[in-house]
Amino acid sequence: MTGPAFPKERVKEPGPVIEASRLRKTFGDLVAVDDISFAVHPGECFGILGPNGAGKTTTIRMIYGFSPMTGGTLQVFGLDIAQQPRAIKTRIGVCQQENTLDPDLTAQQNLEVFARYFDIPPAQATERANELLKFMALENRKDARSAELSGGMVRRLVLARALVNQPELLILDEPTTGLDPQARHQVWERLEDLRAKGLSILLTTHYMDEASRLCDRLMIMDQGRILVEGEPAELIRQYVGRDIIEVAVPEEALRQFIRERDLQSEDLGHRLIIYLEDRDDLYHEIRERYCGEGCTLRMATMEDVFLKLTGRELRE
Amino acid sequence: MTSGGSWNITRRFIRVWQRNFKAYGQSWKIGFIPPLLEPLFYLLAFGVGLAALVGKIHYRGIDMSYMAFIAPALIAINIMNNAFYENTYSSYVRMYYYKTFDAMMATPLSLEEIITGEIIWGATKSLIATAIMQVVISLFGLIHYPEGLLILPLAFFGGLAFGALGMFFTGIVKSIELFNLPIFLFVTPMFLFGGTFFPIENLPHWAQLVAVALPLTHLVNLTRAFSTGSLDSSVGTGLAYLAVFSLIFFPLALRKMHQRLIR
Numbered sequence: 001m002t003g004p005a006f007p008k009e010r011v012k013e014p015g016p017v018i019e020a021s022r023l024r025k026t027f028g029d030l031v032a033v034d035d036i037s038f039a040v041h042p043g044e045c046f047g048i049l050g051p052n053g054a055g056k057t058t059t060i061r062m063i064y065g066f067s068p069m070t071g072g073t074l075q076v077f078g079l080d081i082a083q084q085p086r087a088i089k090t091r092i093g094v095c096q097q098e099n100t101l102d103p104d105l106t107a108q109q110n111l112e113v114f115a116r117y118f119d120i121p122p123a124q125a126t127e128r129a130n131e132l133l134k135f136m137a138l139e140n141r142k143d144a145r146s147a148e149l150s151g152g153m154v155r156r157l158v159l160a161r162a163l164v165n166q167p168e169l170l171i172l173d174e175p176t177t178g179l180d181p182q183a184r185h186q187v188w189e190r191l192e193d194l195r196a197k198g199l200s201i202l203l204t205t206h207y208m209d210e211a212s213r214l215c216d217r218l219m220i221m222d223q224g225r226i227l228v229e230g231e232p233a234e235l236i237r238q239y240v241g242r243d244i245i246e247v248a249v250p251e252e253a254l255r256q257f258i259r260e261r262d263l264q265s266e267d268l269g270h271r272l273i274i275y276l277e278d279r280d281d282l283y284h285e286i287r288e289r290y291c292g293e294g295c296t297l298r299m300a301t302m303e304d305v306f307l308k309l310t311g312r313e314l315r316e
Numbered sequence: 317m318t319s320g321g322s323w324n325i326t327r328r329f330i331r332v333w334q335r336n337f338k339a340y341g342q343s344w345k346i347g348f349i350p351p352l353l354e355p356l357f358y359l360l361a362f363g364v365g366l367a368a369l370v371g372k373i374h375y376r377g378i379d380m381s382y383m384a385f386i387a388p389a390l391i392a393i394n395i396m397n398n399a400f401y402e403n404t405y406s407s408y409v410r411m412y413y414y415k416t417f418d419a420m421m422a423t424p425l426s427l428e429e430i431i432t433g434e435i436i437w438g439a440t441k442s443l444i445a446t447a448i449m450q451v452v453i454s455l456f457g458l459i460h461y462p463e464g465l466l467i468l469p470l471a472f473f474g475g476l477a478f479g480a481l482g483m484f485f486t487g488i489v490k491s492i493e494l495f496n497l498p499i500f501l502f503v504t505p506m507f508l509f510g511g512t513f514f515p516i517e518n519l520p521h522w523a524q525l526v527a528v529a530l531p532l533t534h535l536v537n538l539t540r541a542f543s544t545g546s547l548d549s550s551v552g553t554g555l556a557y558l559a560v561f562s563l564i565f566f567p568l569a570l571r572k573m574h575q576r577l578i579r
Binding site: 027064065066067068085086089090092094096098099100101102103104105109113114116117118119161165 | 331334335415421425
């Protein structure tokens with residue numbers, strides 16, 4: 001599948017695409033974003049992970065000029081968002097978390113009307129809309145209203161709409177939340193295409209597989225602060241090791257064994273999680289001596305890092 | 317977004333107007349029906365049914381038929397309703413349920429441009445509905461031309477005033493049901509007592525003072541002056557009133573929408 005070029009002539013940005021320094025946002029007494037600093041580099045896909053209420057959406061809303069920041073500095077394309085929001089917004093594409101498609105308009109009209117918000121001339125807007133409908137495999141539904149589209153199609157159309165101005169930076173707030181597995185994979189493939197074309201992407205998610213698959217680098221936020229930042233594989237290695245043994249209904253003897261060997265573990269009562277680094281010998285020992293049925297050796301994932309750092313309490 | 321205390325409005329607001337025009341184009345056949353039928357119903361009920369009881373109306377030194385008296389009022393009410401309902405219920409739906417404004421704010425459009433485009437669209441709805449209604453009423457020979465043509469620019473001008481008022485309420489209501497309150501407190505009393513179906517001189521003195529303070533009274537004076545072709549000093553007063561009213565409520569609407577949406 002060949003898609004449109006993004007953008008046609010890429011201007012080489014010497015510095016970061018996004019540079020936040022001591023970025024802060026408060027709502028009354030609530031500190032939603034607490035003095036965070038980070039940078040996103042050209043051509044990279046950067047993820048913001050965190051439980052509900054971590055400050056992910058608030059952070060990206062400041063980046064696309066939706067929410068004024070309370071403190072710190074924030075530069076996009078080297079421009080100050082507080083000073084030149086319009087110049088910045090011309091060059092970014094945004095997929096908001098909620099469906100903000102225009103229900104009064106057809107799929108094609110949604111793209112055309114949106115292109116006009118960027119002052120793209122009508123003929124070019126139509127051409128661009130057709131290109132994007134094709135890229136997102138929606139050309140058969142171009143006359144459908146958004147209410148007639150499936151969840152996956154809606155999300156693809158929102159994504160198409162975010163690309164209508166040939167942005168240099170794509171901002172996605174939970175791009176696959178609420179989609180079925182097939183639709184998620186379709187969105188991921190499109191995002192991978194875009195990343196391969198050199199588009200810089202900033203996304204928030206709470207799906208760890210999504211973050212691992214798409215992000216070159218990511219940061220985990222909780223309660224408005226950055227807990228860690230780095231490449232997914234590196235973070236996994238650093239925080240949880242390579243392998244994980246999960247033991248269902250662990251015996252006291254196993255707990256004793258872990259204490260003796262000074263192994264990294266997490267005790268959830270009915271379940272014990274042991275973090276290992278390349279220790280097949282230990283796995284065999286544990287399995288032979290302490291496991292009945294419920295013993296699993298598996299690769300460590302981003303989800304282990306996430307749960308280890310943000311805890312297991314429900315966030316509501 | 318404001319920078320340096322000034323409103324951030326460029327002619328880009330026209331894009332918001334174009335969005336609404338395009339959406340209106342999807343259902344214009346339905347949009348045409350009320351301004352076509354409404355004057356017929358009113359003229360039939362009041363002009364034919366009630367006129368038999370009322371007889372002639374003596375208004376500002378002229379004797380006129382009751383139908384000729386209420387026809388311009390129907391136009392004025394139509395101007396008020398189209399802009400006011402567009403910038404209350406319809407704008408609220410776009411803002412709160414459709415999230416259209418959220419999507420627009422992620423583009424180069426500023427919030428001020430979005431609100432300006434909405435209000436100008438509301439005034440455009442008034443203009444379109446008035447043009448249709450005026451054709452129907454003219455067929456009854458109730459509008460004096462060429463002065464009657466002035467009603468069209470007035471429809472847009474009056475629409476701005478009522479649209480700005482509507483948008484102000486959209487900026488402050490907690491939920492869509494609460495539009496009932498300004499409608500009950502302002503729109504309905506104006507509809508009944510704003511010199512529409514009887515001259516305000518028939519009201520007690522204190523009520524006349526209230527009526528003169530309200531915008532529809534002035535808009536009715538203007539449509540009536542243009543319909544009858546008797547352009548007197550009330551035209552200047554009415555236009556000045558509507559201009560001041562818009563100049564108060566337009567910035568107020570911008571401010572309230574800003575407080576509501578920029579967080």
